[in-house]
Amino acid sequence: MTSAAPPVNNSAMPADNVPAPLRSPLLESIAGEGVRHGFFTRIGGVSTGIYAGLNTGTGSEDDPGSVRVNRDRVAAWMGVAPQNLLSAWQVHSPDALVVREPFAERPKVDAMVTDRPGLALGASSADCGPVLFADAKARVVGAAHAGWKGALTGVLENTVAAMESIGASRENIVAALGPSISAAAYEVGPEFVERFVAAEKANRDYFTPSANAGRSMFDLPRYTIDRLAAAGVRAEHLGRCTYADEDLFFSYRRTTHRGEPDYGRLISAIVLEDA
Numbered sequence: 001m002t003s004a005a006p007p008v009n010n011s012a013m014p015a016d017n018v019p020a021p022l023r024s025p026l027l028e029s030i031a032g033e034g035v036r037h038g039f040f041t042r043i044g045g046v047s048t049g050i051y052a053g054l055n056t057g058t059g060s061e062d063d064p065g066s067v068r069v070n071r072d073r074v075a076a077w078m079g080v081a082p083q084n085l086l087s088a089w090q091v092h093s094p095d096a097l098v099v100r101e102p103f104a105e106r107p108k109v110d111a112m113v114t115d116r117p118g119l120a121l122g123a124s125s126a127d128c129g130p131v132l133f134a135d136a137k138a139r140v141v142g143a144a145h146a147g148w149k150g151a152l153t154g155v156l157e158n159t160v161a162a163m164e165s166i167g168a169s170r171e172n173i174v175a176a177l178g179p180s181i182s183a184a185a186y187e188v189g190p191e192f193v194e195r196f197v198a199a200e201k202a203n204r205d206y207f208t209p210s211a212n213a214g215r216s217m218f219d220l221p222r223y224t225i226d227r228l229a230a231a232g233v234r235a236e237h238l239g240r241c242t243y244a245d246e247d248l249f250f251s252y253r254r255t256t257h258r259g260e261p262d263y264g265r266l267i268s269a270i271v272l273e274d275a
Helices: 064-078 148-153 155-165 190-199 201-206 220-230 252-258
Strands: 035-039 085-087 096-098 111-114 120-125 129-135 140-146 174-177 207-209 216-218 234-237 266-272
Touching: 035 064, 035 129, 064 085, 064 120, 064 266, 096 155, 111 120, 111 155, 120 129, 120 140, 129 155, 129 220, 129 266, 140 148, 140 155, 140 266, 148 155, 148 190, 148 220, 155 220, 174 220, 190 201, 190 216, 201 207, 201 220, 220 234
Parallel strands: 085 120, 096 111, 174 234
Antiparallel strands: 035 266, 111 140, 120 266, 129 140, 129 174, 207 216
């Protein structure tokens, strides 16, 4: 049960101004084939207050200058120019877009794929699941924002299909799910469960009873990994919970439980390096 957020930890972020992203062992195994990725944490940013650390959310109410510095640091770590760190205007859709050049106006989609070196595709998150994809052989990468709605309606499968449309092979795609909210922190009501069960009866297996009568705990990470496996993609989960670890991660639900006015956003990114 998670009726209240963890206590505020004002020990803040490390003073180091260099981002320290988490890496997926599965994606790291193909790093030598020209694929670079990172699941960025709060470490290495200049934002303060409720946004303390590396807040990269252009849709947040944080100081735009701080967000710009934070995003520039992420771009530098990824080895790309700031304008080549791309993130979409995420709308919890199942939509995936092929991207082959930087864009001035963010597209309203929840996944992007590319076969062009030097474009770092980013997925923003603060509890939802950031998923990074790569087919190193075909040199195609992708990034998806998979919250419950996107995962339920097909954003993961659509990302794979978009990668295939530009040369990737499903059997060669590997994917990693980054930090996201765990089942221990994700309590939902009966109408939420009913929506999933209506889509597929077997989805009931992703819910366990909450300590609060009539409510359930939802295992979004397991649901995500299972959807990827069913799509024929080899995938892994980093096993990190955004709600539980305030030092490293922003969390929409933690913010909501505290009654805070806004929250920071994490970014996870992947890029094809020049061959």
